Amino acid sequence: MKQTPEMDNIQFAMRPGAICRDGFLGTDTRKLIDILIADDADVKRLGLSHARIAEKMRHFRNQGIKGLGEFISVPPHFEVRVDSVRGKLPCPFDHPGIIPKTNTTVKNLETGKEITYTDLNIHMIGAHGFYEGKGACFRLEPARLTSVLEIAQEE
Amino acid sequence: MNPVLLFLIGVGVVCGITTFLALLVTLAEAFIANYGEVKITINKEKEITVEGGKPLLTSLKEKQIFIPSACGGRGSCGLCKCKVIKGAGDFLPTELPWLSEDEKKEGIRLSCQLKVKTDFEIEIPEELFNVKQYETQVSSLRNLTHDIKEVTLELLEPDIITFKAGQFIQFEVPEYELSDEPVYRAYSVSSAPSDKGNVELEIRLVPNGICTTYVHKFLKEGDKVAINGPYGEFFLRDTNADIIFIAGGSGMAPIKAILLDMAEKGVSRKARYFFGARSKKDLFLTDKMKELENKLPDFRFIPALSQPKPEDRWEGASGLITDVVERNLESGENKEAYLCGSPGMIDACVKVLTKNGVLEEKIYYDKFG
Amino acid sequence: MSEKAGLFAIFFSAVFTQNILLTYYLGMCSFLAVSRQVKTSLGLGMAVVFVMTFTSGLNWLVFYHILEPLELQYLRFIVFIVVIAAFVQIVEMIIERASDALYAALGIFLPLITVNCAILGVSLFMIIREQGFWESVAYGFGSGVGWMLAILAMAGIRQKMARSRVPGGLEGAGITLVIAGIMALAFMGLSGVI
Numbered sequence: 078m079k080q081t082p083e084m085d086n087i088q089f090a091m092r093p094g095a096i097c098r099d100g101f102l103g104t105d106t107r108k109l110i111d112i113l114i115a116d117d118a119d120v121k122r123l124g125l126s127h128a129r130i131a132e133k134m135r136h137f138r139n140q141g142i143k144g145l146g147e148f149i150s151v152p153p154h155f156e157v158r159v160d161s162v163r164g165k166l167p168c169p170f171d172h173p174g175i176i177p178k179t180n181t182t183v184k185n186l187e188t189g190k191e192i193t194y195t196d197l198n199i200h201m202i203g204a205h206g207f208y209e210g211k212g213a214c215f216r217l218e219p220a221r222l223t224s225v226l227e228i229a230q231e232e
Numbered sequence: 233m234n235p236v237l238l239f240l241i242g243v244g245v246v247c248g249i250t251t252f253l254a255l256l257v258t259l260a261e262a263f264i265a266n267y268g269e270v271k272i273t274i275n276k277e278k279e280i281t282v283e284g285g286k287p288l289l290t291s292l293k294e295k296q297i298f299i300p301s302a303c304g305g306r307g308s309c310g311l312c313k314c315k316v317i318k319g320a321g322d323f324l325p326t327e328l329p330w331l332s333e334d335e336k337k338e339g340i341r342l343s344c345q346l347k348v349k350t351d352f353e354i355e356i357p358e359e360l361f362n363v364k365q366y367e368t369q370v371s372s373l374r375n376l377t378h379d380i381k382e383v384t385l386e387l388l389e390p391d392i393i394t395f396k397a398g399q400f401i402q403f404e405v406p407e408y409e410l411s412d413e414p415v416y417r418a419y420s421v422s423s424a425p426s427d428k429g430n431v432e433l434e435i436r437l438v439p440n441g442i443c444t445t446y447v448h449k450f451l452k453e454g455d456k457v458a459i460n461g462p463y464g465e466f467f468l469r470d471t472n473a474d475i476i477f478i479a480g481g482s483g484m485a486p487i488k489a490i491l492l493d494m495a496e497k498g499v500s501r502k503a504r505y506f507f508g509a510r511s512k513k514d515l516f517l518t519d520k521m522k523e524l525e526n527k528l529p530d531f532r533f534i535p536a537l538s539q540p541k542p543e544d545r546w547e548g549a550s551g552l553i554t555d556v557v558e559r560n561l562e563s564g565e566n567k568e569a570y571l572c573g574s575p576g577m578i579d580a581c582v583k584v585l586t587k588n589g590v591l592e593e594k595i596y597y598d599k600f601g
Numbered sequence: 602m603s604e605k606a607g608l609f610a611i612f613f614s615a616v617f618t619q620n621i622l623l624t625y626y627l628g629m630c631s632f633l634a635v636s637r638q639v640k641t642s643l644g645l646g647m648a649v650v651f652v653m654t655f656t657s658g659l660n661w662l663v664f665y666h667i668l669e670p671l672e673l674q675y676l677r678f679i680v681f682i683v684v685i686a687a688f689v690q691i692v693e694m695i696i697e698r699a700s701d702a703l704y705a706a707l708g709i710f711l712p713l714i715t716v717n718c719a720i721l722g723v724s725l726f727m728i729i730r731e732q733g734f735w736e737s738v739a740y741g742f743g744s745g746v747g748w749m750l751a752i753l754a755m756a757g758i759r760q761k762m763a764r765s766r767v768p769g770g771l772e773g774a775g776i777t778l779v780i781a782g783i784m785a786l787a788f789m790g791l792s793g794v795i
Contacts, residue, residue: 094411
């Protein structure tokens with residue numbers, strides 16, 4: 078679907094080498110607006126909201142930071158490791174604010190599955206409903222993300 | 233009417249109208265969109281002439297005056313604030329989120345968004361005049377660990393740099409295979425300030441990193457690199473307090489610069505450096521640290537491994553860095569601490585230090601974030 | 602007095618009963634793309650009103666004073682497009698120079714509407730209807746306002762719909778077109794007014 082010139086610029090900022098080496102769109106050939114609409118529909122079908130998903134992601138990150146770069150237990154049955162490198166990145170969605178380069182890895186000890194996401198992911202999901210393009214290195218499928226982190230439906 | 237004549241008149245009219253309009257647009261461009269040359273007066277003394285219509289940040293950069301920026305001029309980081317006394321128009325919607333009411337009254341503007349369309353009068357901190365763009369050449373590349381590279385740059389033009397031990401420079405990654413526009417990343421200088429013709433950096437490979445991938449996979453000896461600096465408020469304060477350094481991984485860079493500087497200047501203050509790492513393979517420059525232990529009157533390097541492997545046969549300190557610091561803090565009232573690392577690590581260490589009697593205003597840090 | 606009433610009638614019908622977007626379905630692509638948010642829709646709507654009003658006047662002058670005397674009316678398709686493009690280009694420059702704030706609000710939409718078929722459509726329709734100069738300007742202004750009204754209404758509806766669950770496959774363009782169709786039906790009900 079056709080998108081506004083602003084969204085064209087945002088999509089351009091997501092290309093490889095602009096903000097991060099591999100960009101945010103991976104091998105996805107769709108327009109950004111279509112990616113956002115499709116993921117939005119997926120999240121609604123799971124009975125959740127972007128804000129709730131981002132909140133749970135942030136919870137694990139804040140608990141995991143206490144481990145100072147090592148895995149730390151987070152109840153009920155998770156292990157989380159958070160590490161950072163120097164610098165901050167701007168969000169491709171062209172608004173004020175830069176975001177630290179922090180990676181959070183969450184291991185679900187019950188299912189044995191794990192998932193890794195960045196602070197930028199938490200922001201882009203919570204504020205923009207953006208889960209990155211399919212094939213991108215930090216692409217988060219809403220279904221997989223919510224199953225590993227065990228995000229419950231809203232009442 | 234004669235068809236050929238009709239054809240010619242038709243084509244003629246379309247061409248005529250199109251040409252006329254194109255001329256009109258070109259003239260409009262020349263007069264309306266062209267701002268000519270404008271003058272910027274800095275700190276009431278320095279005057280520069282620049283091409284009008286560009287953002288203030290860009291115009292200053294073209295004249296070798298570098299206002300700090302972390303986002304490349306997109307209005308995302310808010311670091312490029314500058315006081316504009318005369319010449320600026322109304323506040324732009326992209327500036328307002330960054331400016332407080334007081335800042336607006338003082339005339340502080342976001343220089344990457346504000347376009348210079350008329351003569352300007354601005355005020356910038358004097359230290360920024362020391363920030364220069366340097367053309368350098370890679371004189372050596374050495375692997376310190378499996379993911380940290382030591383990069384030594386020889387300064388070509390200008391060929392000397394003046395900086396304080398602990399400051400950092402911005403490294404310009406040019407267009408290369410994986411990136412189509414220049415990108416800047418900050419790295420602390422790990423060489424001593426006395427070595428004015430060289431700048432040594434410790435760069436750790438980061439997954440999906442534009443600059444670190446360039447440095448680790450593409451950069452070769454002899455390559456030219458553009459850098460600018462120095463920047464930063466992280467340097468040794470001139471007091472006689474005891475010093476506690478805490479930094480792991482590539483955070484060693486500014487600490488090493490400070491220690492080398494201390495050794496050269498004969499600073500005799502008591503100093504302890506707690507270096508946190510995971511296992512033995514993450515330790516590096518241990519012989520350099522031993523050398524400094526010998527040169528300085530009261531310095532000890534204390535590496536702490538959080539997950540030593542059995543084959544490491546580690547006999548030194550082990551556990552989380554905060555625990556090691558707490559166990560080894562010696563008594564003494566007059567202490568300063570210098571920390572370099574991730575915000576999580578720094579916050580945790582600040583808690584431990586203040587709990588053990590170090591005043592918060594005497595803790596200086598170079599937070600990664 | 603009757604001429605003024607005539608102008609008002611033209612304006613009113615252009616906004617409601619002969620809405621360029623909902624009745625004639627012109628200008629759909631930017632309508633679908635921009636109508637996600639009320640704020641951007643307002644900016645684009647104002648740009649459309651401005652350009653439609655002035656280009657219908659300009660094109661009227663070009664048609665009746667250059668093309669008609671030379672019996673080149675068939676060239677109007679090319680000539681109108683070129684006039685619209687040049688006008689938009691110059692206006693963008695003027696706005697950028699005059700006010701950065703206005704440029705940020707409105708100027709960035711101008712290139713987007715240069716090839717908006719609604720703008721060309723209005724100029725062509727006024728020729729078909731053989732309207733006078735002021736009638737054409739009123740028609741252009743009314744069509745612009747009608748277009749803006751439609752996009753604002755759509756943006757309002759879509760923003761309210763942000764929390765609704767849309768059936769799979771209809772997300773995005775699909776549901777928007779369905780809504781546009783329902784809105785068009787509603788506007789058809791106004792055709793008895795004039």
